[in-house]
Amino acid sequence: MRAVYRVAKATYHEGWRRRFLNGILVFAILIIGSSWVFTYLQPGAELKMLIDVGLGSIRFFGMLIAVFLGVRLIPDEIEKRTIYTLLSKPVSRGQFLAGKFFGGLATVISNVALMGITFYVVFAIKAPQFAIPTEEGAPQYSMEFMYANVAKAILMSFLELAVVMGLAVVASVVFSWILAAIFTFFVYFVGQMSEFFGHLADPETGASPAARVILGTIYRIMPHFEIFDVREPILTDVPIVWGYMGRTFGMALIYIGIVLALGYLFFNRREV
Amino acid sequence: MFVSHTREVANIALAIRTEHLTKIYDVGWGRQNVGIDNLTLEVEEGQIFGLVGPNGSGKTTTLKLLLGLIFPTSGNAEVLGMSLDSAAYKSRIGYLPEGPYFYEHLNAPELLRMYGSLFGLRGPDFEKRIQELLELVDMWDRREYRVANYSRGMRQRVGVAQALINEPDLLFFDEPTAGLDPIGAKHIREVILELRERGKTVFLCSHLLKEMEPICDNIAILERGKLITRGSVDELLAGDVTQYRVEARDLDDEIIEQLGDGVAEIIRLDDSCRILFDSREDAFEAATRLEDAGAYLMTVGPDRRTLEEVFIDAVGEEPKDASSVQGS
Ligand SMILES: Nc1ncnc2c1ncn2[C@@H]1O[C@H](COP(=O)(O)OP(=O)(O)OP(=O)(O)O)[C@@H](O)[C@H]1O
Ligand SMILES: [Mg+2]
Numbered sequence A: 001m002r003a004v005y006r007v008a009k010a011t012y013h014e015g016w017r018r019r020f021l022n023g024i025l026v027f028a029i030l031i032i033g034s035s036w037v038f039t040y041l042q043p044g045a046e047l048k049m050l051i052d053v054g055l056g057s058i059r060f061f062g063m064l065i066a067v068f069l070g071v072r073l074i075p076d077e078i079e080k081r082t083i084y085t086l087l088s089k090p091v092s093r094g095q096f097l098a099g100k101f102f103g104g105l106a107t108v109i110s111n112v113a114l115m116g117i118t119f120y121v122v123f124a125i126k127a128p129q130f131a132i133p134t135e136e137g138a139p140q141y142s143m144e145f146m147y148a149n150v151a152k153a154i155l156m157s158f159l160e161l162a163v164v165m166g167l168a169v170v171a172s173v174v175f176s177w178i179l180a181a182i183f184t185f186f187v188y189f190v191g192q193m194s195e196f197f198g199h200l201a202d203p204e205t206g207a208s209p210a211a212r213v214i215l216g217t218i219y220r221i222m223p224h225f226e227i228f229d230v231r232e233p234i235l236t237d238v239p240i241v242w243g244y245m246g247r248t249f250g251m252a253l254i255y256i257g258i259v260l261a262l263g264y265l266f267f268n269r270r271e272v
Numbered sequence B: 001m002f003v004s005h006t007r008e009v010a011n012i013a014l015a016i017r018t019e020h021l022t023k024i025y026d027v028g029w030g031r032q033n034v035g036i037d038n039l040t041l042e043v044e045e046g047q048i049f050g051l052v053g054p055n056g057s058g059k060t061t062t063l064k065l066l067l068g069l070i071f072p073t074s075g076n077a078e079v080l081g082m083s084l085d086s087a088a089y090k091s092r093i094g095y096l097p098e099g100p101y102f103y104e105h106l107n108a109p110e111l112l113r114m115y116g117s118l119f120g121l122r123g124p125d126f127e128k129r130i131q132e133l134l135e136l137v138d139m140w141d142r143r144e145y146r147v148a149n150y151s152r153g154m155r156q157r158v159g160v161a162q163a164l165i166n167e168p169d170l171l172f173f174d175e176p177t178a179g180l181d182p183i184g185a186k187h188i189r190e191v192i193l194e195l196r197e198r199g200k201t202v203f204l205c206s207h208l209l210k211e212m213e214p215i216c217d218n219i220a221i222l223e224r225g226k227l228i229t230r231g232s233v234d235e236l237l238a239g240d241v242t243q244y245r246v247e248a249r250d251l252d253d254e255i256i257e258q259l260g261d262g263v264a265e266i267i268r269l270d271d272s273c274r275i276l277f278d279s280r281e282d283a284f285e286a287a288t289r290l291e292d293a294g295a296y297l298m299t300v301g302p303d304r305r306t307l308e309e310v311f312i313d314a315v316g317e318e319p320k321d322a323s324s325v326q327g328s
Helices: A002-015 A019-033 A035-041 A046-079 A082-087 A093-131 A146-174 A177-192 A194-200 A209-221 A231-235 A242-268 B002-011 B059-066 B088-092 B108-117 B124-136 B152-163 B182-197 B209-215 B233-237 B253-258 B280-292 B307-315
Strands: B014-026 B032-044 B048-052 B074-079 B093-096 B170-174 B201-206 B218-223 B226-232 B244-249 B263-268 B273-277 B296-302 B323-325
Touching: A002 A046, A002 A093, A002 B108, A019 A035, A019 A046, A019 A093, A035 A046, A035 A093, A046 A082, A046 A093, A046 A146, A046 A177, A046 A231, A082 A093, A093 A146, A093 A242, A146 A177, A146 A231, A146 A242, A177 A194, A194 A209, B014 B059, B014 B201, B032 B059, B032 B201, B032 B218, B032 B226, B048 B059, B048 B182, B048 B209, B059 B074, B059 B170, B059 B201, B088 B093, B093 B152, B108 B124, B108 B152, B124 B152, B152 B170, B152 B182, B182 B201, B182 B209, B201 B209, B209 B307, B218 B233, B218 B307, B226 B233, B226 B307, B233 B307, B244 B280, B253 B280, B273 B280, B280 B296
Parallel strands: B048 B201, B048 B218, B093 B170, B170 B201
Antiparallel strands: B014 B032, B014 B074, B218 B226, B244 B273, B244 B296, B263 B273, B263 B323
């Protein structure tokens, strides 16, 4: 535990020092901070626009940071040979892998927390204005659960990024880091559409049995990233129940567990 | 007498034992690089053991295998009586990698604190140890510098300090003096000797033979992954004791030619000349004559080889800058 914590701590501090990722963070905060400007593009659907741009940016830029940080964590240690002094101390490969994952995740989450706070402030200021109908017939938003829902949506994005981080770190010990980045993006985008593959695999679509097996397999093994997308309940102002959050948390945990275990199997025999 | 002798032999504990240790690197497209080939070695506790060999002979490969950073193709090894799979020996060793590198955002005390914490070390005593270690490698004055701004030699110095953080029983040093200035290098050699004094075992890799010769107890020479010679330094350097040598500078060919009969061999080195004689009397007589003729005398005495010569003999290559001339 001590070793995991120490590796994670060093990784966290080091993670903050990556200029490229700092750049993405600054850019994301600029976009999120000015997300209310975008609302003028869609008169009548300002609140939807605000939430789409804000939460969408958090998920998207968070994902970019998670992938680019995740796929570099271990390759950097190997290329710079900092791993030699660590693994020759009482740090097992499993502890090293876990430490890298948690340290990287802590960096991503603190990055995304900054984006989240920015958005929350913008949202708290702007949303009430948009909720008030300006003229007859303009949408009348109910905002009873909205503040809590937005906060929950940000929490959900932490979970999503933990899964992305796990995928990226593990892919980077199996493939080269570039391939790992491509792989992680691919899984992320296909995972966003996993429900769609599920539908295609349905016998009623008339797909051939072979295609159905493939589509069904994709549906089953891909992480279902859409479960983290909660814009729908926010806009319809239905409370996001803790039960749903808990289930999502559980699924994320299981997925991360499987991915890290696979990563451990690879990394344990990997030469450095 | 005999009984006590065998008991003594049995008592010698081994710090490292390798048996037919082999590492073949796969470099893709069916091509392979030999890292080390069938290496069987024993390193006794409490000694300074030198693994020497030309570039690419497998020194670093051997170290990485012993540290579990890479895995043997075949054969096996034990460190401090534990198999390589056992993580337990890691808490009793220290390792200075070749060209060490550390987290760039840390300074030396932070770095040592991090490494120490991996052994559960902390508190005021440990802080004192950090200061001692950094003073030892002459980095205490520069403790505020971040690794990112280190020179190569500074990284090397901190590398030595981190290898000693847990007071290890066995140290692995890969080219410990690489990149160090002469004073720094001398200092590290003193540290190594002091470690032996305190009963530690030191496993050194280097091709700096002049440095290894005075500090190693035992030496193994590798070439292209194969062990070609091994033994105690005294054995290896004993040389041909039937011969005597005179080494001198500032002499011209004329004087050498006048030396006459006793000369067995003349070896011209870059800035000096070594003349071997079959008898002690001839050697000393020649030495007097050379000195009278204005030469600067460097050594006179029984022919003891240098490690460099042993090495060149074993590896089978003439040094680039020394030509050998057969005496008449
Ligand atoms: N990662 C690797 N992949 C493929 N071949 C390798 C690898 N590492 C080392 N080798 C090969 O193994 C052999 C031994 O290399 P090694 O690094 O052990 O030599 P060395 O004795 O430490 O040399 P040097 O004095 O230059 O440090 C060399 O032929 C080298 O090309
Ligand atoms: Mg080497």
